[in-house]
Amino acid sequence: MKSALPSIFTLVIIAEFIIGNLSNGFIVLINCIDWVSKRELSSVDKLLIILAISRIGLIWEILVSWFLALHYLAIFVSGTGLRIMIFSWIVSNHFNLWLATILSIFYLLKIASFSSPAFLYLKWRVNKVILLILLGTLVFLFLNLIQINMHIKDWLDRYERNTTWNFSMSDFETFSVSVKFTMTMFSLTPFTVAFISFLLLIFSLQKHLQKMQLNCKGHRDPRTKVHTNALKIVISFLLFYASFFLCVLMSWISELYQNTVIYMLCETIGVFYPSSHSFLLILGNAKLRQAFLLVAAKVWAKR
Template sequence: MPSKVESILMLIAVGEFSMGMLGNTFIVLVNCLDWVKNKKMASVDLILASLAMSRICLLCIILLDGFILVLYPDVYATGKQMKIIDFFWTLTNHLSVWFATCLSIFYFLKIANFFHPLFLWMKWRIDRVILWILLGCLALSVFISLLVTENLNDDFRLCVKAKRKTNSTLRCRVNKAQYASTKILLNLLTLFPFSVSLISFLLLIFSLWRHTRQMQLNATGCSDPSTAAHMGAMKAVISFLLLFINYCLAFLVATSSYFMPETELAVIWGELIALIYPSSHSFILILKNNKLRQASLRVL
């Protein structure tokens, strides 16, 4: 039976899960209904729908892993079932990060004002290749998930079960170097899309600075659609960056919980904090997208 603390934490996790499912499902439904109605889907809507679907799956996997840890700890003794969960967690995690990065790049290409030939070429081509980019992100995420899951150390899962049964008196035989290296690799693989989003954000700031300076020199003021578009895109990107940093720290706590005294509580706390990222960012995207915001107001 779960302890009182574990029960409270799981109730909070269910609340975060419900809010995340509400926001992400709303994004998927609005864009899919618009697709059925108009027989086509805009590039930004395709990215948002893909991102929301990946986060729906991520929310389900995180909550499932938490319930298994609390209610069915014996499952951790079987490597096959846990490898399946690890695979889908890694897959949905990387998909969510890569799709959010695609959204950051799309905002940058559509809103920033640069006259470099490479930038103009990418801006012209982005709508034509966005579907292939998303499929490429899916293929890359599947490859990384298979590679990482195959090299995960099952002794960590056994250690969680052993600690529960023996009150941390059983010495768990775990190859710490192999476990740590696998987890470090898993976290480092997300640094590249994070860096791309960060670069997009910095370039947006630079583009906004140039645009604002030009408006001031021309004495036309700064309240124009381009400035508003810059600010909206920057807010969306920076919210993703901040929430993703929070998610990475929580993920690090959850995956490094073997080195902590209370393994189960450390994992649950890590997953509880990790749920904030896919749950709250969906509402930020709804507020920053005109179509989604108007649809939410009609629903309310």
């Protein structure tokens, strides 16, 4: 049974890979068609396109890393192979996480209603704020790549001097260095920002509902529905990424104790986030949901 586990996990990852490419590719395709036909595209649709492309890259990187780890582990020893795998993971995960966080900020600025002058200033300049945040994250990405490159170079120098060094432990040490920096700079920070956006959206919704009660209006007004949809998108991102983050962390810990089964299980569950969350984005977007139902109806009619 244990010998069959790699094949089972591989089949699951391939299934998640297909679902992720279809859902993210659907987002890109529908928005690009809309862009060509209308000659314009909203800011949220542009964010969804870039986020979907980054997730396609992340899914491909995870799949390639999985097969290399199973069948071509020696590639990680080479300096070029090690840098490519680590850098590609950092870059794809960076854009995947930060773009989803920026999407949460966009919903907050567009939907929430606060009387604070600072908030109103950001709300009126939401497009510039989003662009500045995105450009600012590139600075952190650049610094992260420089630091990781220094650790890789140091590890390779020690590895070449000691040919009898245990590979699994040295490999874990390299990744653990990357994890420590990535968790603080690229996981916890944007995750915290998205969580704050979620809390502010709840607070804004609460204020809106209180105002509706004072005006003797129901809770099903359009603004309440917009608040609720935004909250669903943000909370789904938080829950999915929390599971992804814990799986990545547990996979590295399992490498330390050389527990292959736990490592494969965590890697398999981790792919679920970039593959499935985009499907929820489709259901939460009116245009994408309508296009998806139309495609699904045509496919069903041909059966």
